[in-house]
Amino acid sequence: MNRLAVLALRVLLVILFLGTLLTQAWYIPQFAANAAQAVPELAYLAVPYTIVCIVIVACVQAVFVAMWALLSMVRRGAIFTGRAFRWVDLIIVAGIVATLLTFAIEFHLLGIVDVGPPVLGVAMTGVVIAGAAFVSLMVVMRNLLRAATALQDELAEVV
Template identity: 50%
Template sequence: MNKLLMVLLRVCLTLIFLGGLLWQAWVVPTLAAQNATLFPEVAFLATPYTVVVIVAIACLQVSLAATWKLLSMVERRTIFTQRAFGWVNAIIASIAVATFLALSLGVHLLGIIGVGGPGVALAIAALTTCGSAFALLMLVMKGLLRRATNLEGGAAELV
């Protein structure tokens, strides 16, 4: 693989991970506190919603770490082994959990509490659609990895 490409990808993964930490530590709690002040009728939701969003971001960070591990396996030319499937499964599971959390938060806010409006509905729809699409894409990629791993194993047996 191209060394520059690997470095650029690692820089991007690091920046996204650090951005997630910033959101977990400062942005989400600050927005929750501001919204609790602006909308006292739903202030009781600030803490649980903050926790849900922080956990969802942590799920995304798990997928970033798993991607980093897979990238390391590509560099060492060990990507076509059974160990890679654990990391791919971690990505799929973490994205699925984050998507479920976003959908659950939206259903609770819009359907049960009855507040939020079209902007929240669109944001939840976008998050759910993108998260589902990414998880499904990773399932397809896992199938391709399985086929490539089987081909590599078959070629090794011939040699």
């Protein structure tokens, strides 16, 4: 991978990471406060939902950190080593946690509390499906990395 592509991806990761920090520090708490003010009978949910949403965003941040580490490994030509699997596993676990937490919020909000328009259920279901697809894709990519690493190790023995 050429240096310009790695640099461009790193710049994008920094921008995205800063955006998620802003989301955690300002947008989520502000949204929760506005929602609690608009619907006072559900104000007791503001703090727990805020915490869960901040954790979901932290999962996204963990993916960004893992991507940064994997990019460094690609740049050094060391992607086909055992260390890469730890980062890919982190991406998978973060995706699972974020997806399950999103589903939990959807189930609680729409199934138990019974609040929100139908479009919210559609949107959140879409996010849960996208999260499941992302995790599935990462599992496939981990298997491809495992196969490529085995082939490289085998080739190194031959040469």
